[in-house]
Amino acid sequence: MAKAEFDTENVIDQEEVLRPKMVTVEIAGKTHQVPDGITLMKALWYTGHEVIRGAGCLGGFCGACAAYYRTKHDPKVKTCLACSTAVEDGMSFSLVPPFPARKATYNLSELKDPKQDLFELYPEAPLCRNCNACTEACPQNIDVREGVWRAVFGDFKAVSEMFMDCVMCGLCVPVCIADIAPNLVAVYASRAQGVHYTEKPKGLFKRIEEIQDGQYQEDWDRILRMSDEELQTASANIK
Amino acid sequence: MDLRAFQDIVHKTRDLRRTQTLPKFSPADRDTLIRKYHPDYRERAYRPIQFGPNAGDRTVRELACLLEGESPVPADLPLTPDQTADVLVVGGGGAGCAAALHAHGKGAKVILATKLRLADSNSVMAQGGMQVAIAPDDSPVQHFLDTLKGGHLKNDHQLLKVMVEEGPTIAKWLVDLGVLFDRDADGNLQVKKGGGSSKPRLLTCSDYTGLEIMRVLKDEVLNQKIPLLEFSAAVELLSDGQGACTGAVFQDLDNKRFVLVAAKAVILATGGIGRLHIQGFPTSNHYGATGDGLALAYRMGAPLVQIDTFQYHPSGAVYPEQLVGQLVTEGIRSEGGHLVNVKGERFVNELDTRDVVSSSIILECEEGRGVRTASGREGVWLDTPLIEVEQGEGALEKHFPAMVRQYERYGVNIRKDPVLIYPTLHYQNGGVKIDVNGETPVKNLFVAGETSGGLHGRNRLMGNSLLDLMVFGKRAGLTAADRAKSMQQGTLTLAHLDQFRAEARKHGVSNQITSPMILPAYTRTPT
Ligand SMILES: Cc1cc2nc3c(=O)[nH]c(=O)nc-3n(C[C@H](O)[C@H](O)[C@H](O)COP(=O)(O)OP(=O)(O)OC[C@H]3O[C@@H](n4cnc5c(N)ncnc54)[C@H](O)[C@@H]3O)c2cc1C
Ligand code: SF4
Ligand code: SF4
Ligand code: FES
Numbered sequence: 001m002a003k004a005e006f007d008t009e010n011v012i013d014q015e016e017v018l019r020p021k022m023v024t025v026e027i028a029g030k031t032h033q034v035p036d037g038i039t040l041m042k043a044l045w046y047t048g049h050e051v052i053r054g055a056g057c058l059g060g061f062c063g064a065c066a067a068y069y070r071t072k073h074d075p076k077v078k079t080c081l082a083c084s085t086a087v088e089d090g091m092s093f094s095l096v097p098p099f100p101a102r103k104a105t106y107n108l109s110e111l112k113d114p115k116q117d118l119f120e121l122y123p124e125a126p127l128c129r130n131c132n133a134c135t136e137a138c139p140q141n142i143d144v145r146e147g148v149w150r151a152v153f154g155d156f157k158a159v160s161e162m163f164m165d166c167v168m169c170g171l172c173v174p175v176c177i178a179d180i181a182p183n184l185v186a187v188y189a190s191r192a193q194g195v196h197y198t199e200k201p202k203g204l205f206k207r208i209e210e211i212q213d214g215q216y217q218e219d220w221d222r223i224l225r226m227s228d229e230e231l232q233t234a235s236a237n238i239k
Numbered sequence: 240m241d242l243r244a245f246q247d248i249v250h251k252t253r254d255l256r257r258t259q260t261l262p263k264f265s266p267a268d269r270d271t272l273i274r275k276y277h278p279d280y281r282e283r284a285y286r287p288i289q290f291g292p293n294a295g296d297r298t299v300r301e302l303a304c305l306l307e308g309e310s311p312v313p314a315d316l317p318l319t320p321d322q323t324a325d326v327l328v329v330g331g332g333g334a335g336c337a338a339a340l341h342a343h344g345k346g347a348k349v350i351l352a353t354k355l356r357l358a359d360s361n362s363v364m365a366q367g368g369m370q371v372a373i374a375p376d377d378s379p380v381q382h383f384l385d386t387l388k389g390g391h392l393k394n395d396h397q398l399l400k401v402m403v404e405e406g407p408t409i410a411k412w413l414v415d416l417g418v419l420f421d422r423d424a425d426g427n428l429q430v431k432k433g434g435g436s437s438k439p440r441l442l443t444c445s446d447y448t449g450l451e452i453m454r455v456l457k458d459e460v461l462n463q464k465i466p467l468l469e470f471s472a473a474v475e476l477l478s479d480g481q482g483a484c485t486g487a488v489f490q491d492l493d494n495k496r497f498v499l500v501a502a503k504a505v506i507l508a509t510g511g512i513g514r515l516h517i518q519g520f521p522t523s524n525h526y527g528a529t530g531d532g533l534a535l536a537y538r539m540g541a542p543l544v545q546i547d548t549f550q551y552h553p554s555g556a557v558y559p560e561q562l563v564g565q566l567v568t569e570g571i572r573s574e575g576g577h578l579v580n581v582k583g584e585r586f587v588n589e590l591d592t593r594d595v596v597s598s599s600i601i602l603e604c605e606e607g608r609g610v611r612t613a614s615g616r617e618g619v620w621l622d623t624p625l626i627e628v629e630q631g632e633g634a635l636e637k638h639f640p641a642m643v644r645q646y647e648r649y650g651v652n653i654r655k656d657p658v659l660i661y662p663t664l665h666y667q668n669g670g671v672k673i674d675v676n677g678e679t680p681v682k683n684l685f686v687a688g689e690t691s692g693g694l695h696g697r698n699r700l701m702g703n704s705l706l707d708l709m710v711f712g713k714r715a716g717l718t719a720a721d722r723a724k725s726m727q728q729g730t731l732t733l734a735h736l737d738q739f740r741a742e743a744r745k746h747g748v749s750n751q752i753t754s755p756m757i758l759p760a761y762t763r764t765p766t
Contacts, residue, residue, distance in 0.1 A: 039561050045761040052470065052492050052758070056359030057525040059565050060645060061450055064359050084648055086561050105462045108417060140644070160419055164447055165640060168454060187458050191417030194455075199426035201414060207373045207407045219380040220400070228392050235388035236266065238381055238437045 026092035040067055040082035040093055054095040060084035063169030066139070069093035079171045080139050099174045101181040104188065114192035115154040122185050126152045127178045134172035134182050140165045144172045144182045151189045156197060160190035245581065245610055249620050249657045252583030253628065261588040269595050276598040276605070278662075279548050279697075284518045290746040291739070292542040301515040302546060305530055306537045307743065308754025310736055312475040312488050312497070318731040320486065320501035322468075324350040325723035326716070327487060327502035329473045330532070332360030333449070333705065334688025335508035336456035337712025338677075338719070342506075343465050347720035350500055351460065352468035352489055354509075354527045354757065358457040361510050361525050361689065362708065365449025366568040366641060367433060368441035369709075370702035371406035374430050377438040379403040386703060389435040389592045390668075390696020393545065398694040401675045402703070402710050409709040410442060418455050419444055432573050433701040435592040441702045446568050446641045449705065471498060472757045473531065475736060476505065476539045476684070479729035484539060484684035486731055490757070503728055504719035506677070506685040507532040508712065512549075512667045514759040520664040521564025523552055531755030532690035536671045538739045541679040544692040545669025550699055553578075553596040555663020557618035559649045564663045568642050569701055571621055572596075575629055579620040579657065580608040586619075594698045597662040610659055618661035623653040666704065668695050677715030683722065683729075685715040 023036045025043060032047040041058065044051050056064030065082035072090025082095060104121035111117050118125060125148060134144035142162055150158045163186040173181045210216070226234060264272065274280050285297045288306055298306075326342040328335050331353030339351040351357070372382040382403040387394050410428065414420065420442045421429040430439040444451035460467075470492040477486040477499070486501040509532030513524025522528070533543060554569060556562035572578070572589040578596070580586055580603045587599035600619050603609055609617040623642075627634050635654050636643055646653045670692030677685040688708045695703060743751065 037560060042561075042761075046763055048763055048765070050762045053356075055526045056355050057361075057364050059364050059523070059525070060648075061364045061447075061641075062356075062359045062525070064356055084561075084645070086649060103458075103461055105464065107462065109415070164419075164445055164451065165644070166454070167450065187454055190419060191455055191458065194417030194419045195415065198419065199422070201420075201422070201426065201428045203375065203427040204373050204407055204410055204414070208411060211379065211404055211407065216378060216380055216404075219378070223380060223383065224396060224400070231384070231387060231392055232266070235384040235392075238384050 023087060023089035025087050028094045034087055036089065037086045040069070040080070040085050040087060041065060043087050044082070053098070055083065058083045061167055063167035066096040066169040066171050067093050068096055079137050081167070081169065096171065099170055101170065101173045101184065103181070103184050106188070108191055108195045111192070111196070114196050115156065118151060118185070118188065121188065122180070124178055124180050125185050128152070128180060129178055131177055133175040133177070137171045137175045139169060139171060140167060142166060147186055148180060148182050151185050156189040156193040159186050160193040163190060246656050248581070248583040249579050249622055250624070252579070253622065253625060256577050256579070256585055257625070259585060261585055263588045263591050264595060272598045272602065273594055276601040277594055278518050278520070278551055281518065285547065289748055290742045291537055292540055293537070293546070296546070298546045299517045299549070301517050302512065302530060302533070304752050305515065305534050305754050305756065307748055307751060308534060309751040310475050310538065311490070311753050312733065312736065314733065314737060314740070316488070316497060316733065318477070318499065318733070320499045320731060322350060322498070322500045323728065324348050324500060324502045326504050326506065326719045327352065327500050328506045328508060329353070329487060330508035330510060330688070331355070331357040332508060332510050332688065333362035333452065333456065333708035334712040335506070336453070336460055337709050338506045338508055338687055338716035339465050340456065340459060340463065341713045341716030342720040343463050345717055345720035347723050350466050350468060350502070352471045352473065352500065354470070354472040354492070356469055357460065357467060358453045359525060359527070360453070361528055362449050362705070363453040364523070364525065364566070365705050366446040366566065367570055368431060368443035368448045368702050369705035370433065370436065370440045370700065371410045371442055371706060372403060372438070372440055373407055373410065373428060374438055374440065377440055379406065381438060382406070382440060385436045386700050387696070389698050389700035391698060393696035395693035397675055398673070401714070402694060402707055405710045406706050409706065409713065413452060413455070413709070416455050416459055418452055421445065432590070434569060434572060434590045434596070435700045446570055446639050452705070468498070472755070473509070473535060474755060474757070475733070476535050477501070477731045477733070478539060478735040480732045480734040482540065483682035483729055485729040499731065501728055501731055503723040503726055504683045504685060506687055506715045506719055507536060507671070507690055508686070508688045509690050511689040513664050515756070517549060517664055520551065520662070521555060522664040523555060523564060523566040524665070526758060529756040529759060530667070531757065532686065533670065534754045536679060536681070536684065536686060539681050539684060539735050541681045541684060542672050543670060544672045545697065546667070546692070548668040548697045549664060550593055550666035550668055551597045551662035552665035553593055553600055553662055554621055554660040557616045557659040557661045558612050559651065560614055561649055562645065563616065565645070566663065566665070567621060567658060567660055568639060570639060571623055571626065571642070574626055574638065576625055577622040579622050581610050582608060592698055593701065600660070600662055604661070612659070616661065618659040620657040621660050622657045624655060624657065627654055666699055668697055668699055669693070673711070675714065676718040677711045678718065685719050687711040687715040
């Protein structure tokens, strides 16, 4: 039958796809053998580690799995998300414990001048010393240093765009020599951008009024009385 | 054959495919296709539940075992509360945060307990967007009809009407909190078209909609100083001996101790079931998506609805191996990306509903027109480069930065090459039965979000879940807060658990697994 024929024919069989081999990695200082190319997270499970703190979405979105790693012969320690990074031979890595950063609290809608208020909420923000460590630490390749400066200069729009990819892993925080938590500054600036400096969506407000004014009541009365067959036809026919 | 040769077929057939439009299936054809190929119709995977509120109903074996499972809580657990609240919210995803913020806003004393960190959830991963009928040529009624059609007319009409009508108000709430939805040139919220919808209706924050919403909600929960219990898994509910819910027992995951919280009302917002790996499917879900809320509510006597139907998202990654099961955003198909078999042919209208598209992919693979990887997986192509051919260079980076990054990490450039996909376990269509305020038939027990059931019928439409979370999280939060004002805290007993255990014995059910599961057992144990 055709199927059997396809079975061999439709297989991607080159070496790098197969990845059958084992590699040596060092996890928190101990050496282990794990299959090449699996994620750091899977390597932890594979080697018998129970992961509670340090795993969240498993898809590269929540930032729970911040990790430090170093590859063979390279002195540079890099950062990554353990659920979204592959192991390679000679790699050493450890999960990063949570860092006790201070988050300011605020009521955004009551702030009068959020761009100025930034300096009260996060007085350390303007003390950035341009070391660029935060940018280098960011696994999402955000120009964090630039973002901090933009926030300080009141360009909240740019901050909100630059930090849309921020997964709040917090890796930019412990490295900061000025004790800034850039990701928290960014959340503040982005939210302020939304609350204070973004156009009000008029179409949305109009729709809310239309609903409150009962504009759809007739349609509802008609639809909610329909039998299943009538509903089927009605839903099949909407354009 | 090597990967490149397969991909070349996709490149070579692109121009021809661009000239084709594929019709959607007729209702009869859809039905036949789904019955033959959708995993919901694999008899072997199902069995009846032996006892409890849904005794005799069929569900997948994995869930049946969980529902019949044994509680980790001993019958003689001392029942002195460690903490008390008016409203106890269990789960730190979208539904939980929305419920907590609204209940807190009404003046209730809220505790928000969650198994991982606040916001580590399925909600944070939503990429496609949130459906709200706000376009001038759209209406809540059309949203209602589209959703019904997607759900095979099995949706609860009342729940659905509430959801579509409150959509715009909830969008405003999010905008007011500072959520930055994408905008049109004229400053209005931009709407995009999603699979199964007749009108563009998806609100998005590029492809980070869930992340943006959760960053804002988490920040607000912290601003409001709502007390949190993180790394605390609910393992049992508490009842007053007369059938009403009065709190919950948690297990602190750091030290394994039990923690009791007495509450006038409890809102379960524990999300989905993907990590049960139903029928062996990989999943797009977060680490904690183990269906805990279903088991807890069930033991308390709350009936479940439509738990025989699950959503297998058409585009789960198949290659590279590190991404297996992870979601490839549906946005690619919304924007015109083709699904292509090994011969370079399209085989389904890419914008059809998820169940139809998933069934079609399974059909292609079963009939030998899929592409197989050496690790034994199989899939079809999603033609991502087509997006840039249609919309110009840079379109993928602009609209799908998360996806570009997702693949870039493993050296795959989706701008140049198509990606392999296969259905992945994504969503539980059904769940605990609720009324329009999120309350279950068990008094003072509310359920919101993916754990609840009825709203989506037999197939959830893309983008309707985020809306569901916000609308019913809010309604549950407000109703629970109101309720708490006019009542006293009930006594704490495990009467429901005693009864559940007696039922299990009566039905001769033994060898039960410990339920809830809390976290999947991925850690390899010595053999
Ligand atoms: C990858 C992905 C993409 C998606 N994209 C979209 C989209 O674009 N649009 C859309 O509308 N929908 C989308 N969905 C669906 C939607 O995101 C989910 O249905 C929704 O987020 C569920 O929200 P929730 O609040 O009910 O649960 P979750 O967000 O999953 O939150 C559940 C919370 O409960 C906690 N919890 C679980 N068990 C316990 C316990 N025993 N004790 C204490 N806490 C517990 C969890 O840790 C978690 O914090 C997507 C889903 C996934 C997985
Ligand atoms: S900006 Fe900071 S918190 Fe955000 S992703 Fe980068 S390192 Fe992580
Ligand atoms: S790490 Fe701190 S001091 Fe250095 S550039 Fe970043 S914000 Fe500035
Ligand atoms: S676990 Fe969420 S980013 Fe890795």
